[in-house]
Amino acid sequence: MNPVVRFSALARVLHWLMAAMVLGMLFVGVFMAATEGPAYARLVALHRPMGVAILLLACVRLANRLLVPPPPLPAGMPRVQRIAALGSHIMLYALMFAMPLVGWGMLSAGAYPVVLWGPVRLPPILPHDPALFAALRHLHGWLAFTLFGVIVIHLGAALLHGLILRDGVFAAMASWRRGRRDGI
Amino acid sequence: MTEPRSGPRKEGGASGPASLFDPGTLLRLGAIGLVMMGVVTAFAWSAGWLSPRRLTQARMMDALAAVDGVHPGFRRNHAKGVCVAGWFESSGQAASLSKAAVFRPVRSAVIGRFALAGGMPFQADAPAKVRSMALRIMPPDGAEWRMGINDIPVFVARTAREFRDLLLATRPDPATGKPDPARVGPFLAGHPDVARALALVGARPISPGFGDDTYRSLDAFRFINADGVSTPVRWEMAPMQPGGPAGAVTGQDYLFDDLLTALGRHPLSWRLMVTIGAPSDPTADPTLPWPADRRQVEAGTLTLDVAQSEDGGLCTGITYDPLVLPPGIAPSDDPIPAARSAAYMRSFTLRAGEVKLPSAITPAMIAAKERP
Ligand code: HEM
Ligand code: HEM
Ligand code: HEM
Numbered sequence: 045m046n047p048v049v050r051f052s053a054l055a056r057v058l059h060w061l062m063a064a065m066v067l068g069m070l071f072v073g074v075f076m077a078a079t080e081g082p083a084y085a086r087l088v089a090l091h092r093p094m095g096v097a098i099l100l101l102a103c104v105r106l107a108n109r110l111l112v113p114p115p116p117l118p119a120g121m122p123r124v125q126r127i128a129a130l131g132s133h134i135m136l137y138a139l140m141f142a143m144p145l146v147g148w149g150m151l152s153a154g155a156y157p158v159v160l161w162g163p164v165r166l167p168p169i170l171p172h173d174p175a176l177f178a179a180l181r182h183l184h185g186w187l188a189f190t191l192f193g194v195i196v197i198h199l200g201a202a203l204l205h206g207l208i209l210r211d212g213v214f215a216a217m218a219s220w221r222r223g224r225r226d227g228i
Numbered sequence: 229m230t231e232p233r234s235g236p237r238k239e240g241g242a243s244g245p246a247s248l249f250d251p252g253t254l255l256r257l258g259a260i261g262l263v264m265m266g267v268v269t270a271f272a273w274s275a276g277w278l279s280p281r282r283l284t285q286a287r288m289m290d291a292l293a294a295v296d297g298v299h300p301g302f303r304r305n306h307a308k309g310v311c312v313a314g315w316f317e318s319s320g321q322a323a324s325l326s327k328a329a330v331f332r333p334v335r336s337a338v339i340g341r342f343a344l345a346g347g348m349p350f351q352a353d354a355p356a357k358v359r360s361m362a363l364r365i366m367p368p369d370g371a372e373w374r375m376g377i378n379d380i381p382v383f384v385a386r387t388a389r390e391f392r393d394l395l396l397a398t399r400p401d402p403a404t405g406k407p408d409p410a411r412v413g414p415f416l417a418g419h420p421d422v423a424r425a426l427a428l429v430g431a432r433p434i435s436p437g438f439g440d441d442t443y444r445s446l447d448a449f450r451f452i453n454a455d456g457v458s459t460p461v462r463w464e465m466a467p468m469q470p471g472g473p474a475g476a477v478t479g480q481d482y483l484f485d486d487l488l489t490a491l492g493r494h495p496l497s498w499r500l501m502v503t504i505g506a507p508s509d510p511t512a513d514p515t516l517p518w519p520a521d522r523r524q525v526e527a528g529t530l531t532l533d534v535a536q537s538e539d540g541g542l543c544t545g546i547t548y549d550p551l552v553l554p555p556g557i558a559p560s561d562d563p564i565p566a567a568r569s570a571a572y573m574r575s576f577t578l579r580a581g582e583v584k585l586p587s588a589i590t591p592a593m594i595a596a597k598e599r600p
């Protein structure tokens with residue numbers, strides 16, 4: 045049996061953990077921004093620390109990605125597809141940083157305390173500025189919809205590789221069997 | 229990304245890509261499409277796009293606008309107001325009930341706002357209009373506490389939906405400019421709790437002005453002390469200055485004029501009285517008063533000595549979200565504070581991004597009454 049060329053274990057663990065967290069945050073986010081019910085308070089209280097956790101994990105993930113090169117894409121893959129893959133991954137990384145930073149920044153600009161859990165609060169990262177608050181609140185929404193759109197396409201592309209092209213791209217992230225490139 | 233794009237990447241046992249028109253491939257393509265559509269549909273459901281009946285922040289804003297119109301740049305409710313500043317001096321007596329920093333024997337800075345309920349920023353003052361006090365209390369080191377409190381004995385709805393329905397039922401008829409009795413009557417008949425609460429509000433004693441008024445939390449919260457003991461509470465700000473003569477109740481801004489005149493002469497003070505709820509007292513329903521004999525603790529004294537116009541004032545660029553609470557104060561099972569938190573952020577987002585007309589209470593009006 046040919047060994048599978050996979051992402052490092054850390055990359056795979058982070059990918060699936062963060063996939064669940066980011067998708068969860070998007071669903072929680074749009075739900076809480078569209079409810080006057082009692083769940084609002086509980087969801088916002090969950091949304092803030094989860095978002096900040098994603099920011100921290102994104103730092104670890106980016107460092108890992110830069111230090112441990114990902115497995116190469118299949119040899120015969122067309123150039124456009126390579127560019128699309130790289131471009132969408134860059135967008136996903138950028139948004140994994142931008143979403144929590146904009147969330148934190150908008151609460152700072154709106155002079156809201158950024159409560160994580162009980163007495164644990166983050167300092168403001170932007171000066172108090174109501175117009176900036178409004179702009180960032182809208183930006184948080186638009187970036188969230190962009191992120192969701194990219195993820196849906198990413199999901200479709202991943203399934204295309206896994207179910208139809210079967211070129212090992214899906215297995216590189218999704219296979220649990222040991223392979224040659226298993227590092228960290 | 230510097231890795232050479234070559235090398236094998238084969239899945240164990242899997243053959244290469246199949247023909248696109250192979251029936252199995254078409255089936256898989258269909259499955260992929262279904263998965264993608266499923267995710268998008270679930271997202272649309274979460275966002276409320278498939279639920280026209282869900283009460284969202286946007287629909288709450290629409291209901292407020294249906295009553296009072298849209299006034300860009302102003303708060304969507306309690307639109308006419310003035311900023312104030314001063315301090316809160318804790319008595320230390322509530323420290324055994326709540327570990328909040330504001331209840332330690334310290335003096336905390338306060339940014340506040342007096343307002344009239346309703347979304348019309350230029351409405352004329354009148355005795356029976358609901359008045360409010362909003363406070364942002366900031367202890368020297370410790371977490372801040374925000375509140376918005378009204379001069380009525382109970383709130384007029386148990387849930388956000390009931391409040392929205394009340395707004396829509398009492399919205400003015402375009403023909404008469406007054407609520408339509410044909411809409412209000414059936415609504416109240418179907419909501420006896422609202423009718424009872426409105427009767428209590430209508431029967432309240434009305435004080436002459438802002439300065440001698442009593443403002444109440446209406447909503448129930450929980451105080452948590454250092455041992456983790458949780459106590460249901462409501463609170464009120466009880467005025468320490470006597471009521472002036474009910475005198476002239478004329479003039480577009482007479483309530484605010486009186487307030488500015490009083491603040492121009494001397495600081496105004498209120499006692500923060502915390503009511504301790506019994507286990508049997510309703511916390512989830514702000515339309516129900518608690519029995520009058522409940523124990524009260526005097527938690528401290530609020531003193532306000534400065535007025536500022538909203539235009540450029542410190543109360544404009546924030547929202548008095550009742551869930552901005554320090555450790556030691558927590559929400560109860562009252563559903564209204566969460567609804568308020570959601571609505572206030574939406575109102576704040578809208579108004580902070582809009583161009584606003586000058587407020588009714590102008591910097592010039594305040595300068596004219598200031599102490600020399
Ligand atoms: C929901 C199901 C998902 C599936 C099936 C999936 C599948 C995959 C696969 C197969 C790869 C490998 C692509 C390659 O070899 O170039 C990959 C990479 C990647 N995925 Fe996903 N993914 C999902 C969700 C997400 C989500 C929600 C995010 C981000 C928020 C995300 C971010 C990334 C990134 C950034 C990469 C590039 C590799 C890296 O540096 O970690 N994925 N994904
Ligand atoms: C990966 C990280 C994050 C994602 C994916 C995310 C996603 C979302 C989404 C989808 C919305 C609803 C947007 C709309 O419908 O307009 C939202 C709203 C919000 N998010 Fe985030 N968010 C993230 C991080 C954060 C962080 C770190 C904070 C704060 C520290 C935060 C605070 C908020 C707030 C306060 C709202 C507004 C709620 C309201 O409108 O009442 N978010 N977020
Ligand atoms: C579901 C019920 C309620 C809704 C939808 C609602 C809505 C609003 C909105 C949209 C604002 C403007 C916020 C801003 O732009 O900063 C506001 C202000 C205010 N509300 Fe409510 N409210 C509700 C219940 C209550 C209750 C129960 C109280 C009193 C206990 C209250 C007291 C106040 C006060 C005092 C202000 C003015 C705060 C200030 O001066 O900035 N509200 N309300």
